Amino acid sequence: MLESFYLTGWGGFAMMLFMLLPFLCAFLYVVFKKSLVDSSPSQADRSKYVRMEFMWVGFVILVFVGVNVGSIDFMHTVSSAKAATNATNIIDVDVSAQSWSYDISERTFEVGRPVRFSGRSMDTMHGFAVYHPDGKVLFTMMLMPGMTDPTSLIHTFSEPGTYTVRCLEYCGVSHHDMTDELIVVAGNS
Numbered sequence: 645m646l647e648s649f650y651l652t653g654w655g656g657f658a659m660m661l662f663m664l665l666p667f668l669c670a671f672l673y674v675v676f677k678k679s680l681v682d683s684s685p686s687q688a689d690r691s692k693y694v695r696m697e698f699m700w701v702g703f704v705i706l707v708f709v710g711v712n713v714g715s716i717d718f719m720h721t722v723s724s725a726k727a728a729t730n731a732t733n734i735i736d737v738d739v740s741a742q743s744w745s746y747d748i749s750e751r752t753f754e755v756g757r758p759v760r761f762s763g764r765s766m767d768t769m770h771g772f773a774v775y776h777p778d779g780k781v782l783f784t785m786m787l788m789p790g791m792t793d794p795t796s797l798i799h800t801f802s803e804p805g806t807y808t809v810r811c812l813e814y815c816g817v818s819h820h821d822m823t824d825e826l827i828v829v830a831g832n833s
Protein backbone atom coordinates (compact mmCIF):
# COMPACT_ATOMS: atom_id res chain seq x y z
CA MET A 645 0.00 0.00 0.00
CA LEU A 646 2.84 2.35 0.89
CA GLU A 647 4.71 1.47 -2.28
CA SER A 648 3.09 4.16 -4.42
CA PHE A 649 3.91 6.71 -1.71
CA TYR A 650 7.58 5.74 -1.64
CA LEU A 651 7.88 5.51 -5.40
CA THR A 652 6.69 9.08 -5.93
CA GLY A 653 9.65 10.51 -4.06
CA TRP A 654 7.46 11.91 -1.29
CA GLY A 655 8.50 8.95 0.84
CA GLY A 656 12.10 10.08 0.80
CA PHE A 657 11.00 13.62 1.61
CA ALA A 658 8.87 12.40 4.55
CA MET A 659 11.76 10.26 5.84
CA MET A 660 14.10 13.25 5.66
CA LEU A 661 11.63 15.38 7.63
CA PHE A 662 11.25 12.57 10.18
CA MET A 663 15.03 12.35 10.66
CA LEU A 664 15.35 16.10 11.03
CA LEU A 665 12.61 16.34 13.67
CA PRO A 666 14.89 15.50 16.65
CA PHE A 667 17.26 18.28 15.58
CA LEU A 668 14.39 20.73 15.20
CA CYS A 669 13.16 19.83 18.72
CA ALA A 670 16.66 20.23 20.21
CA PHE A 671 17.04 23.57 18.41
CA LEU A 672 13.72 24.89 19.70
CA TYR A 673 14.53 23.63 23.21
CA VAL A 674 17.89 25.44 23.28
CA VAL A 675 16.38 28.66 21.90
CA PHE A 676 13.58 28.47 24.48
CA LYS A 677 15.95 27.79 27.42
CA LYS A 678 18.55 30.41 26.51
CA SER A 679 16.16 33.19 25.57
CA LEU A 680 13.22 32.80 27.95
CA VAL A 681 14.28 30.65 30.92
CA ASP A 682 17.92 31.61 31.57
CA SER A 683 19.82 33.81 29.13
CA SER A 684 23.01 34.11 31.24
CA PRO A 685 26.25 32.46 29.97
CA SER A 686 26.36 28.73 30.69
CA GLN A 687 28.12 27.68 33.92
CA ALA A 688 28.35 24.04 32.89
CA ASP A 689 31.73 22.34 33.29
CA ARG A 690 32.79 21.42 29.75
CA SER A 691 35.05 18.56 30.86
CA LYS A 692 31.96 16.65 31.99
CA TYR A 693 30.65 16.58 28.44
CA VAL A 694 33.80 15.53 26.58
CA ARG A 695 33.21 11.82 27.21
CA MET A 696 29.60 12.10 26.12
CA GLU A 697 30.60 13.97 22.96
CA PHE A 698 33.09 11.24 22.02
CA MET A 699 30.48 8.54 22.63
CA TRP A 700 27.95 10.46 20.54
CA VAL A 701 30.34 10.97 17.62
CA GLY A 702 31.39 7.29 17.85
CA PHE A 703 27.75 6.21 17.81
CA VAL A 704 26.97 8.40 14.77
CA ILE A 705 29.99 7.04 12.86
CA LEU A 706 29.00 3.45 13.72
CA VAL A 707 25.41 3.97 12.58
CA PHE A 708 26.47 5.82 9.42
CA VAL A 709 29.03 3.20 8.37
CA GLY A 710 26.81 0.32 9.53
CA VAL A 711 23.73 1.45 7.59
CA ASN A 712 25.78 2.13 4.47
CA VAL A 713 27.65 -1.18 4.52
CA GLY A 714 24.56 -3.14 5.57
CA SER A 715 22.42 -1.72 2.78
CA ILE A 716 24.84 -2.30 -0.11
CA ASP A 717 23.22 -5.61 -1.04
CA PHE A 718 19.81 -3.96 -1.22
CA MET A 719 20.93 -1.49 -3.88
CA HIS A 720 19.21 -2.38 -7.11
CA THR A 721 22.40 -2.37 -9.18
CA VAL A 722 24.16 -4.69 -6.72
CA SER A 723 21.27 -7.14 -6.25
CA SER A 724 20.68 -7.21 -10.00
CA ALA A 725 24.38 -7.98 -10.66
CA LYS A 726 24.48 -10.65 -7.92
CA ALA A 727 21.39 -12.34 -9.29
CA ALA A 728 23.07 -12.52 -12.70
CA THR A 729 26.51 -13.62 -11.48
CA ASN A 730 26.01 -17.24 -12.45
CA ALA A 731 23.90 -16.59 -15.50
CA THR A 732 25.39 -17.99 -18.68
CA ASN A 733 23.24 -15.91 -21.00
CA ILE A 734 24.60 -12.47 -20.19
CA ILE A 735 24.72 -10.15 -23.19
CA ASP A 736 27.82 -7.96 -23.29
CA VAL A 737 27.24 -4.46 -24.57
CA ASP A 738 29.97 -1.91 -25.16
CA VAL A 739 29.06 1.71 -24.62
CA SER A 740 31.36 4.43 -25.80
CA ALA A 741 30.53 8.03 -24.99
CA GLN A 742 31.90 11.01 -26.86
CA SER A 743 30.57 14.57 -26.80
CA TRP A 744 27.61 14.44 -27.40
CA SER A 745 26.44 10.99 -28.37
CA TYR A 746 26.82 7.31 -27.59
CA ASP A 747 28.13 4.43 -29.60
CA ILE A 748 26.26 1.37 -28.27
CA SER A 749 27.11 -2.05 -29.69
CA GLU A 750 23.56 -3.35 -29.27
CA ARG A 751 20.31 -1.48 -28.65
CA THR A 752 17.67 -4.21 -28.57
CA PHE A 753 17.31 -6.56 -25.62
CA GLU A 754 15.00 -9.23 -24.31
CA VAL A 755 13.02 -9.10 -21.10
CA GLY A 756 14.59 -11.31 -18.42
CA ARG A 757 18.00 -11.60 -20.06
CA PRO A 758 20.85 -9.98 -18.10
CA VAL A 759 22.81 -7.31 -19.94
CA ARG A 760 26.31 -6.22 -18.95
CA PHE A 761 26.89 -2.61 -20.00
CA SER A 762 30.58 -1.73 -20.17
CA GLY A 763 31.09 1.97 -20.70
CA ARG A 764 34.00 4.19 -21.59
CA SER A 765 34.38 7.86 -22.31
CA MET A 766 36.51 9.00 -25.22
CA ASP A 767 36.90 12.64 -24.15
CA THR A 768 35.42 14.06 -20.98
CA MET A 769 33.23 12.95 -18.08
CA HIS A 770 29.89 11.52 -19.25
CA GLY A 771 27.00 9.70 -17.68
CA PHE A 772 25.00 6.74 -18.94
CA ALA A 773 21.61 6.74 -17.26
CA VAL A 774 18.82 4.45 -18.41
CA TYR A 775 15.23 5.59 -17.88
CA HIS A 776 12.22 3.30 -17.71
CA PRO A 777 9.51 4.22 -20.29
CA ASP A 778 7.49 5.78 -17.44
CA GLY A 779 10.32 8.23 -16.74
CA LYS A 780 12.00 6.72 -13.68
CA VAL A 781 15.77 6.32 -13.61
CA LEU A 782 16.68 2.63 -13.55
CA PHE A 783 20.42 3.04 -13.11
CA THR A 784 23.25 5.35 -14.00
CA MET A 785 26.94 4.88 -14.63
CA MET A 786 29.64 7.50 -14.55
CA LEU A 787 32.04 7.23 -17.48
CA MET A 788 35.45 8.70 -16.82
CA PRO A 789 38.07 9.30 -19.51
CA GLY A 790 41.46 7.60 -19.28
CA MET A 791 40.32 4.54 -17.34
CA THR A 792 42.06 1.23 -18.02
CA ASP A 793 38.94 -0.81 -17.28
CA PRO A 794 35.46 0.17 -18.41
CA THR A 795 32.76 1.05 -15.90
CA SER A 796 30.37 -1.88 -15.98
CA LEU A 797 26.99 -2.81 -14.61
CA ILE A 798 24.63 -5.74 -15.08
CA HIS A 799 20.95 -5.04 -15.52
CA THR A 800 18.04 -7.33 -16.31
CA PHE A 801 15.11 -5.56 -17.96
CA SER A 802 11.78 -6.76 -16.65
CA GLU A 803 9.37 -4.93 -18.96
CA PRO A 804 9.26 -4.37 -22.71
CA GLY A 805 9.29 -0.82 -24.03
CA THR A 806 11.45 2.02 -25.26
CA TYR A 807 14.01 3.07 -22.66
CA THR A 808 15.71 6.43 -22.85
CA VAL A 809 19.42 6.93 -22.24
CA ARG A 810 20.58 10.28 -20.94
CA CYS A 811 23.90 11.72 -19.86
CA LEU A 812 23.67 12.83 -16.23
CA GLU A 813 27.14 14.34 -15.95
CA TYR A 814 27.40 17.87 -17.27
CA CYS A 815 29.71 17.64 -20.29
CA GLY A 816 29.36 20.86 -22.27
CA VAL A 817 26.96 22.98 -24.31
CA SER A 818 25.06 20.07 -25.89
CA HIS A 819 24.91 17.94 -22.75
CA HIS A 820 21.09 18.15 -22.80
CA ASP A 821 21.04 16.62 -26.30
CA MET A 822 23.14 13.63 -25.31
CA THR A 823 20.43 10.99 -25.42
CA ASP A 824 19.82 7.61 -27.00
CA GLU A 825 17.27 4.82 -26.92
CA LEU A 826 17.22 1.14 -26.01
CA ILE A 827 14.41 -1.18 -27.08
CA VAL A 828 13.35 -4.02 -24.83
CA VAL A 829 11.18 -6.72 -26.34
CA ALA A 830 9.33 -9.65 -24.75
CA GLY A 831 11.58 -12.69 -24.36
CA ASN A 832 11.16 -15.96 -26.24
CA SER A 833 11.06 -18.09 -23.13
Ligand SMILES: [Cu+2]
Binds near residue numbers: 769812815816820822
Ligand atom coordinates in the same frame (compact mmCIF):
# COMPACT_ATOMS: atom_id res chain seq x y z
CU1 LIG B 1 26.59 15.22 -20.39
